[in-house]
Amino acid sequence: MAVAVIGIVRARNLFVVVMLTGIYSLLAATIFVVLDAVDVAFTEAAVGAGISTVLFLGTLALTTSEEKKPVHNAWISLAVVAVTGAVLIYGTLDMPRYGDPAAPANHHVIPEYLEQGPEKTGVPNVVTAVLASYRGYDTLGEVAVIFTAGIGVVVLLGQWRAHRRRDERAEDEA
Amino acid sequence: MVDFVGLYNYWIVVFLMMAGLYLVIEHGNLVKKMVGLTVFQAAVFLLYITLGKVRDGTAPIIAEGIETYSNPLPHVLILTAIVVGVATLALGLALVVRIRDAYGTIEEDEIGDQDGPAI
Amino acid sequence: MRVELAMAVALAGPLAGAAAIALFGRRPNLRDGAMIVASVVTFLAVYRILPAVDAGGRPELFLFDFVPGLGIRFVIEPLGMLFALVASFLWIVTSFYAIGYMRGHGEENQTRFYVCFAIAISAALGVAMSGNMLTLFIAYEVLTLSTYPLVTHHQSPESMRAGRTYLGILLSTSIGLQLVGIVWTYGATGTLDFTPGGILAGKVEGWPLIVLLFLYMYGIGKAALLPIHRWLPAAMVAPTPVSALLHAVAVVKAGVFTVLKVAIYIFGVDYLSETGASTWLMYVAGATVVIASLVALTKDNLKARLAYSTVSQLSYVVLGAALATSWSVVGGAMHIAMHAFGKITLFFCAGAIMVAAHKTEISDMAGLGRRMPFTFAAFAVGALSVTGLPPLGGVWSKWYLGLGAVEAEQLIFVAVLMISSLLNVAYLIPVAARGFISPKREGDPVPQPVGAAVAHDGHEDEDGIREAPMFCVVPLCLTAIGCLALFFAADDIAAFLAPIAQR
Amino acid sequence: MTAHLPALQVVITLLAAPACILVRGRDLTFWLALLTTWAAFAVSCLLLDQVMTSGIVSYELGGWAAPFGIEYRVDALNAFVLLIVSGIGAIVLPFTPRSLLIEMVGEKAYLFYCAFLLCVTGLLGVAITGDAFNLFVFLEISSLASCILISLGPHRRALTAAFQYLIVGTIGATFIVIGIGLIYGATGTLNLNDIAERLPATGYNRTVIAAFAFLIVGAAIKLALFPLHFWLPKAYTYAPSTVSAFLAATATKVGVYVLIRFLFTVFGVKFSFDILPTALPLMLLAVLAMFVASTVAIFQDSVKRMLAYSSVAQIGYMVLGLSLVTVDGLTASIVHLFNHALMKGALFLAIGCIAYRQSSFRIDDLAGMGRRMPWTMAAFTAGGLSLIGIPLTAGFISKWYLILAALAADEPLIAALIVISSLLAVIYVWRVVEAAYFREPGPGAPSGEAPLALLIPTWVLIALNVYFGIETSLPVGVSEHAARALMGAGP
Amino acid sequence: MNDLLVLRIVTKILMPFILLFALYVQFHGDYGPGGGFQAGVIFGAGFILYGLVYGLDALRGVLSSDVLRAGFAIGLLIFAGVGVAGLLLGGNYLDYNVLSSDPVKGQHLGILLIEFGVGVTVASVMISIFYYFAGRGR
Structure with a gap:
């Protein structure tokens, strides 16, 4: 995925960019499956790889497919991005570890959904x-x-x- | 440092997010901005889904004999968020098309050059 | 109830007049008639309040509250009574004068002019009658805004620039300093009502008190203390009736009136003199008196000279407040009336000269007195009154101020008063003297017979200089007589004002 | 039915939007939209009344109890914001039929009403909800809908403005989503109230701090806090005037509401201001906004742009008030929230009246307008006076409370700055007034007053400006109530 | 022309299956992955495919843009209407328990209905977005 993203950043031909984005979405969808989010994966595949790509292509057909070389200074944007990223990394330091069943996110309201949900609504999903x-x-x-x-x-x-x-x-x- | 191993998933997500954000801010091409936004949002979706993963869990569809399920709530939220994302995308691209009609370009700089002082 | 009704009428009268003026905009005679009627009604209403105040009453008119305990309240006490009387009486006189002047000059936009004029009068009366600082502030701002169109009446680039200076200084000081002071006062004391003895005693002390006084004194831009006096000369681009009534009476007097009000009812005279917080103000006022007089000497334009003279005279009142003794306060209050009559006479004369002879520069006026004897005679009377020579009203206020300086043991200010009087003589008397004494210049025509004042169409060429129209001359004679009358009424006024200085 | 008021508040307009599509008729949709916004307004009045008399109103959507389902939670603050949004919507809407003809294409009218209703729905939804993710969803409804509305502007630059609005708005919203995600990771709940209760148990760890940062920055983008305001002037300048009036009066207000909600309710005063030094940066930014934006406003040629920058400055006042972290400051903020909605709404509507007669908004082209369109310019002047904060207008009340609060918080410098920045407002308002009243009209100047249909809504707002400048018990009472509750001092 | 012919026939054969699959996803969402949104997307994709192969005009013949626009509204109205029905039947907004005498059945019914609403809106929006993007190119 990271490769796809780097490609997106670098590529100047917008068709390539759009195709890479589609691939990116498909990859995301597979990861969602791995992470047990089948519904999300289904949707991401349909939307991200399907509809979005069609939309992008439609737009490109109506506009143009080459990106001009950016002229302005990238440092400011890089700085903004770096700061945002740093805050995020900082924030993850105290996050529950990956897949930890004891994480707070998995308690509080979830048991109700998992145990009561199907009974109360009659829907197993x-x-x-x-x-x-x-x-x-x-x-x-x-x-x-x-x-x-x-x-x-x-x-x-x-x-x-x-x-x-x-x-x-x-x-x-x- | 062993402690951080469980976090590397997040960090990949962060990298993706930042790449998307960079695309949005830095690039003058309007289509590429929208691409950036898509990448950015997809990364956020990954963050949520990662949060909801439970080790050894399965998809949260209740069935006999399965005890551990992954957290369904992030899935729900992200389903909604994906839809919101695609709605934004559609609207944004429609605007791009109109801008192209009105200005003949989809580069931010050139658009800026075409308009004179404010009305 | 009758008195409260009279207060309401006094406040609403000019506004109703403004509405009527706007309504009759297309029919000049009816419109001007409406203005006269409004001014007379207003004066009578104000006069109706006098006995009650004289008897020690403090009639009150309450409109509504913004915040519980803080609202639009009108209360009238001797100081306000005096100001209201002066302003409303002089409005009648000025109305006649303005009709003569505006028609004589063939000015445009007369309706707008009269409407704004009436609103300004209402605001001035609002200042005079306000029962708390917030009401006063509001009326003060209305006064500023309603006089802006008068200043920029000609809409020339020059007058627009002057208008910007005018508005810029007055609004920025009032919002930037005065309002802060008001809010601060409210924050510290929880009230803004004018209370005999002041409300700040014991609430604000030391340096903050001085800062607060600074906020008020420089926040009241209309009092024209030295560095912020520039709006007043700038305002002289306005038609003369405006300069006369507003910038010699209503506006500037609203400023110094506010200064007195603040000193007496917010700070409290005793508190000021005990703490010495106002010492710096005495020096600033004293300096303003002298410096403005010196500047006046250098001005050749008559109205500019009068404007600087006003700056100087206003500081008398501020000085009265700053000295913070019972004499000085009475003297300051009295000076509001005395100077009003004197200065309005001078301005009326300046306007009359402009209408009749189209002259604005003093150096051009040599010999005019023979052709405009009434005007120049009145000018002389006004000048003497402002200078403070008996038997004219101006002498008394200076007398009381002098007494106040002695009482406060600030003898230096007695000297300041003396010097200032001398300077007054130097810059005012020559104007009148020249008019009569200087020989007529070559080529000047034979003077017209005195009293041949006829309706002036404004296009008469310079050769036919004669006395200004009746509408102009009669008012200025009246006010000149007023200066004389005030000399004899001074005792009554002092007695009437005495309560404000009571300990 | 009173038990269901919270649901009705949002659902009425939400139902009306698709109905517009089905009905289609130009006049019919107008009346439908009008009726529903007025109904929403009535509901919000009733809600406010209910909250003020019987305390917080909670409503469980779908009948699911709070942390599991989505809860609507209305306290004095929301109820007040709801009132602002629906009230302004109700007043602005009658303005549209005549103004649309000039600034926008007539045949699209029903789509406009639909988008307008959706925008109202979104803003109301954001204001009323007690659930973090639901807040995001409705935020998106409102931002997409306002993007559509902005793009309808008469100039092609409306398109780029709308695009920028969309991008920036989406980034802001995504930041909020990240924040919500992190917080969900830390607490396991999405209910705002529940989060507030469970946060202390996390020990305010680094995740919470990062979440805080993302939420605040996201909200700051939405409310156009300096220096994240860059999208606003463009959007307000090129949108149709009606839209500018509505958005200026409501959208940023809802942004401020979100900020207040996160700072004071969700994270709580203790975390937001005691543990983290949030107050000082907010105060600095607010002061900068007041000065920089006001100064920029002075140098604008276009009245609309000037007003837009002035909005940025005014938002500075609101943030300044809350950054004092006192009941007084918060009260002042909320009062200003209300009053600014009134004055900016009125000013932009006055601009809309001008737009009816001429297409230029340059100050130079307004010369002599005071005589050509006396009622319009009188309204503009009155609104401008309110903006400056002249007594007897609503603007004065805000400034009054703000300065009092600054003084009470022992910040005389801040009080002085507030005053000085009002002077900048004097300058930019006066430029317009001077052009309108004291200059001769140019050759192309219009010759007639705007129609009554435009003047009436404008003057209603002006009248409210004056009314609430005199009778302050409603905004001040409610704001104080809300501020006390937020500061945890009890009602 | 030949490959186009193949495409046309394949499309024609595929269409019913795509639509059927969409319907399956729509109504099977309770048990497996899927639901109104995905179904709507697939449904829309089917028509988009049809439009790509047979041309926009052919598709317009099947579904006019007015019908689609009505579709947006009807889907949303169904969803919101279910909520109102809950309100009228004495529950809270969107409370499905009251839709039927048995709460669980009520829930099931409610979910089905709203998923249907979602599907209708999503499908019609997707198709009409395609319309506008494609229709503009010509």
Whole structure:
């Protein structure tokens, strides 16, 4: 994955970048399977490797596929990134170790989900039970987000007659 | 240093995250910015899922004879987050297309050059 | 109840007048009539309050609270009464004068001018009657804002620049310093009500007290202490009625009035003199008196000279507050009235000269007195009053201030008063004297018969100089007579003001 | 039905948004949107009343008990923010039909209303929820929806502004997600209240500190705290005026709310300010925001941009208040939250009235506007006075409490800085006033006043500015109540 | 043209299976991995494939963009409506227990319904996003 990412950073041809991103997503999905998150893996594969790639390709078809060489100084961004990374690393120092069953994340609310969830909802897939019922409201929000994005795309890319006029006017002003 | 062995997973995630963030901040190409955002978010997803892994656990689908399950909650959250991510992506790319229509370029610098002083 | 009603009428009268003026904007006669009516009604309402205050009453008008215990309250006491009387009376006079001046000059935007004028008067009365520091502050700000359009009336680049100076100094000092002082006071004492004896005693001490006094004194930019006096000369680009009423009476007097109010009812005269917190202020005021007078000497433009003279005279009042004795406070308060009458007369004259002869520079005015005898006579009276010579009102306030300086054992300020009087003589008397004495210049036409004041259309060429229109001349004569009358009324005024200085 | 008020608060607008798509008719969607925002406003009024009389209202969505399901938890602070969001929405919306014609394409009207409702939903959802992840989801709804709204601006630069908003907003949101993840790793719960209870048990380890950093930075991006404000001026300048009015009045306010919530409720005063030195940097940034942004505002040619920078400065005041970490300071912050929503809303609506007549917002092009559009410019001036903090306006009340709080916290320097920075506001407001009233109009100046449909909402906000400058018991009472609760001093 | 023909036939054969698989994922989400979102994506992908091979106009003939736009709304409304139903039946918002006399059955019903809503919205949004991106190129 790291290789894919380095490739993404370095590559200037955007098709390559997009393909690498798709590979990156697929790799992520396999890791999700390894980490027992089958639902997530399924979704990541469908979305990250599928839909996102299609979207990117669509965009590239409509725009351009070569990135110009960046001209500005990279030091500031590197510094920001380095600081953020350092804070994260610092934060992980006290994290529970990988796969530790005793980690606080795995207690508190989880036993309820695992033991009561299937009985109360009649759904053995705990992920679905939590997603749709315990935290159903989050899912409602999620649908609203998708809905918003749909509206956004309609607004932005719809063939509105007035758009044309508007953009021409903008061109004139420039 | 043995103590840190259990953390290296996180550190890989951190590296990925930072690469994504770097892409977003540094690159002037709007598509590449969106790619960066995707990478960044995917890394965050990994962080969550890593958190939820329980050694020897299996996917949290209740079945006979299995006692240890991985933590389902991060999975749920990330499912939602993936969806949010793709929604953002769709909207962002739609904007990129429109910007390209209006300016004829998707490089930040060139866009900046085209607009004169503020209205 | 009747008195409270009168207070409400006094405050609302000018506002109603403003509304009426705006309403009749297209019909000049009706509009000007409305203004006269409003000014008369306002004065009568203010006058109606007088007996109650004289009898020791403190009528109160309460509107609403911002924060529990802190709201818009109006209370009237002798000091405010005096200021309100002066301002409302002079508004009537100025209204007539303004009509003559504005028409004589053929000014534009007269309606806006009169509307803002009326609002400014209302604000000045609000300052006079305010019952706590917050109310005063609000009225003070309204006064600043409503006079800005008057200063920039001509909308020329020059007047815009002057307007910016005006607004910049007044707003930045009031918000930047005064408001901090007010909030600080509130934080320290929990009240902002004007209380006899002050509210700060025992609450703020030592250095903070001096800092607080500084915040107030320099926060009251309208009092024009030395480094922040620049707005006042700048404001002279305004039409003369504005300079006359607002920048000799309403605005600047609102400033020094606030200084007195703060000194008496926030700090407390006794507390000030005990702690000596105001010692620095005496020196600043004294320096302002002298330096501004010196600057006035160098000005050839009549209005500029008068403006610096005002700066100098205002510091008399500040000095009165800073000396913090009962005499000096009474003297300062009295000076508000005395100087108002004197200075408004001078400004009226300057305006009349401008309307009639189109002259603004003193050096050009030689010999004009013969053609405009009433104007120049009144100028002489006003100048003498401001200088402080008997039998004119100005003498008394200086007298009391001098007594106050003696009482405070600050004899140096007696000297300052003397020097300042001499300087007054030096920069004011020659103006009047020249008008009468200097020989007429070559080519000047034969003077017109005296009293041939006819309606002036503003386009008469310089050769036909004659007395200004009736609307201008009558008011300035009235105020000159007022200066005279005040000389004889001084005892009554002192007695009336005595309560404010009671221990 | 009163038991279900918290759910209704969000659901009403959420249901109306898709309904708009189905209805489609231009007028019909308008009335639908209007009705629902007013209903949401009514609900938030009732909620506030309920909270003030009977304390915290908790609502379990889906009937699942708190740490397992998602909980809505309304205290005085949320209820107040909800009131601001829904109230401003309700006032701004009637402005849109006439303003849309000019600044935006008419046939897209129903999509606009849909996006608007979604934006309201998102902001309300953020404000009301008691669950960390739910907060993120609704934050995204609001930021995507506002991105759409911004992109509708009349100039093509609206597109780049929206793109930047999207990128920066997503980074901010992702930071918040990282923070939430770390905190979940440390405590095992997502319920805000539950987190607050379980945090002390972690001993505030390094994970918690990192989570804190990410959450605060994420929130700071969202609320445009200096120097993370760079996205804001662009977005507000190029968005349609109605949108600028709504976003300026609500979106950053919700950001401030999130910051307050994390600092005071979730992490608690002890951790946020005693263990970590958060107050000082926040105070520094706030002061910088006040000065730098105000100074930049003075040099702007465009009124909208000027107002946008002024927003950054005003956010500085809010953060300054809370960085004092006293009940007084927090009260001042919350009061200013409310008052600033009123004044910025009014000012941007006044700009919208101008936009009805001319397309330029340059200060030079406003010359003589005071005579051409007297009511509009009078409203602008009144709003500007409120922004400066002239007495009898709401702005004065905020400044008053802020200065009092600074003095009470023994920070006379801060008090002085607050005052001095208000003077900068005097300068930039005055530039506009001077151009409008004391300069002669240019040849192309418009000749008519904006229609009543635009003037009425503008003047309603101005009237509220004056009303709440005089009758302060509502904002101050609620804010004090909220501040006490946040500082743990009991109501 | 030949490879296109192959593609067309393969697509035609595949279509029902893709859609069937989508439906399976949709309704089997309770037992195995999957759910409304994934189903919606797959469903959408099926149509996108169809559109790629047969052209946008053919797809428009099957599903007009107006229908899709209605789809966005209906999906969300189903979801939110289930919540309201819970409210009307005396429970809290999104409380499925009250949907049926037996709480567990109610839960199951609720989950199915909302997953369906999710699926509808996601599928229609995906397809219409494809529409707009593809439709703009021409």
